[in-house]
Amino acid sequence: QKEVEQDPGPLSVPEGAIVSLNCTYSNSAFQYFMWYRQYSRKGPELLMYTYSSGNKEDGRFTAQVDKSSKYISLFIRDSQPSDSATYLCAMSARNNDMRFGAGTRLTVKP
């Protein structure tokens, strides 16, 4: 079993839809949770970072962490065609290397 599980999709939604992306994990030592966005043929870029449990909002993006369920989510409101990319979850324990999900490919259709 992988430490981090992420549905690879692909996920296709119409413009303006609310998108929900999710990851589950098995290592209860993970404390730092991140979401990266990766456009085709580019390197990943950090989108959201959350420490421990809770919610974090940044514009149209909301990250949620539920450590009791070992489940993290990224919500995108009012999705735009420019949001079309692969979204990678990542997480790490203190002083330990990061583990990434396989990525979910999202397409937002105009």
Added chain:
Amino acid sequence: NAGVTQTPKFQVLKTGQSMTLQCAQDMNHNSMYWYRQDPGMGLRLIYYSASEGTTDKGEVPNGYNVSRLNKREFSLRLESAAPSQTSVYFCASSEDEGLAGGDTQYFGPGTRLTVL
């Protein structure tokens, strides 16, 4: 600022050949990383360097060596390439030791390597 640059962008090798992937950053970051990205596997850490002069193994170090040449440059070497090393390789850097989170890692554009 160019950020993180990688060379080459593409490479095709035959089994058994060797090559070095180059990475440089101009952000004065202390830490640098090498990842590989394979379909369905996500990004996996090969090696990292928390500071100039130090290197440590990541999740999948076998078959690779690294050199932190100076603060700016971190190279990845394949001594005897194998088809299983066909992948996209990303270099990243962060201001401090970003492995534990809380410190943004900046990624380069990647090197697409095929081993025949």
